[in-house]
Amino acid sequence: MTDANPIEIRSREATYRGLRDARGDRFLGIRYAEAPVGQRRFKPPEPVEHQGLVDATRYGFAPPQARRPMPAWAPKGEGFETEEDCLNLNLYTPAADNGRRPVIVHAFGGGFQSGAAQGGWLDEPGFARRGDVVLVRPNMRVGALGFLHLADAFGAEYAAANRGMLDFIAALRWVRENIAAFGGDPDNVTLVGMSSGAFTISALFGVDGVADLYRRVWLMSGPASRIIDRDTAAALTRDFLDQTGVRPGDSGALEMLPVETILKVQEQVLATHLGERNAPGGRTFGIVLDGASLQRHPLEGLASGRFHDHAIVTGWTRDEARMWYAFGMMPTVRDRQALLSSIARFHPMDAEQQLAALEQELPGLIYTRYEEAFLSRAIYRDPAIRTLETHRTAGGRGFAYEFAWVPTFENGRLGAAHGFDEPFVFGDLERVPLAQGDEVAVRLARELSAALLTYARSGNPLLPGYEPGVAVVSFGGI
Template sequence: MPDTATDVRAPQATYRGRADGAARAFLGIPYAAPPLGPLRFRPPQPAPRGGVVDATRFGHAPVQTPPPETSFSILREEQSYGEDCLNLNLWTPAADTARRPVVVHLFGGGFGYGSANVGHLDGAAFAAANDVVLIRPNVRTGALGFLHLADHFPELDQTNRSMLDLAAALRWTRENVAAFGGDPDNITLAGLSSGAFTAAALFGTRDGPALFDKCWLMSGYATRILPPEQARRITEDFLGRAGIAPGDMTALEALSVEDILRLQAEVVAVNLAERSSPGGRTLGIVLDGTSLDRHPELAMRQGATRHIPLVIGRTRHEAQDVPLAAE
């Protein structure tokens, strides 16, 4: 009998989704508490449990200044942006007991922008055509996700908040995806560009490799990890421009979203090559010793990926405005 129920009862909560072509969509599911106020620069906290969650529409994408459109830009739809962005979108052919493979895909965007709500991929069509459960989480980007504040605010000792957001989304997936027809023991983590760098960084964390079963990294590897001193220079520039003294949490929390976006644009290099070069002015994964225990390349050499099938690839025309006909 076809699955026609509107609600799916999962361990975390009951989720109310909607039909989407040949699949069912559960959109804007909160996998962590809103990172607002005193939680703004802190690791993700647990989402409330129980109740009925309306999952019929997209939640906020992370706050950002979208880059200029080019021929390779993602397909943009009208969407809202906000700090309350720790949500995920899920598409499934049916919320049954089929135990389908699960794909968790993290968007790219140079660590400063991107969204799980838009893109070239039709989530419903992909899930239906491949008989898989597709999950796309939104995570914090830019300074909210990566600014290294530990040296100036000791209570903010975990820098890689965006990476921790991804880990929280994967924990939600392990616990709840069986209710949506997915197999919690067959999760493939896929990342694009900065999403791939973030996914690869999980290999250097204590429990990251236990959160998924397979991994696909596209145009991002375990190599681009910032040393604390490089990240510290970016933070000092950011705080100096903001007029915030070290330890002044009140001033830090009082920054408007507009000020944060302006300041991060001022301290990060505009040129992609400069951002990507050693010592470049960029935001990204920091080897902070707390959220990231060891360099992921070292973790791989020590066997962290031994049990995880891993695919690594790159695009032919990375970040180049090349017409598709040129292929």
């Protein structure tokens, strides 16, 4: 960061003190809901009303999460601190004035188990200034604290399973009420997310009373599909409670459970196999169709036409599943029967036909590569297309792209893997080792970033509208 001077701006009842330097204004760690601790733990976010002077010159905490070592080729950042008191947001603007600039709200990814609104690869002030937009990045709860379904074990007081999603909505309400004072246009808000962040944004199509909080979405590897049924979520909760020793109904024990125990046990009860996590009945955290916080399946919400005036961009990477194999999280597929069993999680009645079609399209692959190709499509590409088709049928506009850029690292071993497109969409490759020295990567980042910024400004992502049966745009493909 360059040398910065304090700046104060007035919004509603409060004055916010942020920082100004040559690259613009930033306001950090703004609390948008009460701290979710004590009796508020495992409860929906409660509104907070700021008064007087609010210090927004330092980052707040990111949500509690397990910290894992990252490979040398992963994007680099400065890191972040974690605490349960994590319901805060960071705001970056070229100038806190009356500019009414487009607003981009970014939801971080991390498998519903990790992530943060700061300390990563993104140069937020640089992006906001380059695009002349206001960028908002909220922290929200993840893991069991954010998504463990407790209604069946603890009653109506804990009916809302999707606390992390509700946190995000609370942040959007803060944006709606305050962003004009920071140079943003509350009537021109674009939501952008990758992976669990995109799944969270997609879920909003199944939520009542949120349509006026945003105008359009850009979804990276997170279409409106990955929704967990209540019985599956309840079974996961039973395992979690059994391993922590908390009896159903004992809310006091739940409130006193050490956060270290929560993080340890959630790792033990979740599946690690990508297919098992994402197939129906998968043991994972995510958006639960609880009937309280999520009133209907997001695809049903789209089909109803409630969001026909909201534009959708949805993208996927060509080799989505490759990341899990590269990290060693997926075992080698030893034989054809094991491959069919993996496919049958998604297609129990026609696994043979699914594999035969894949073999005809991609002849000569080893079993593991067939599984990878199948999971990439079954979890990400195909549901993305289904999202757009549902939206189109209801009168909505949608756009699609496939990201196919492959880094030269180890002869392209990583493929065009999950998450690779996000730095390109934000046009920020400075902290992405895999892209250094690659002129093609620089060009793609320029194109995708221009698409996002034009989309945020006008609703036009510089992509052709989605049409069934027509090939989508490929970025980086040969």
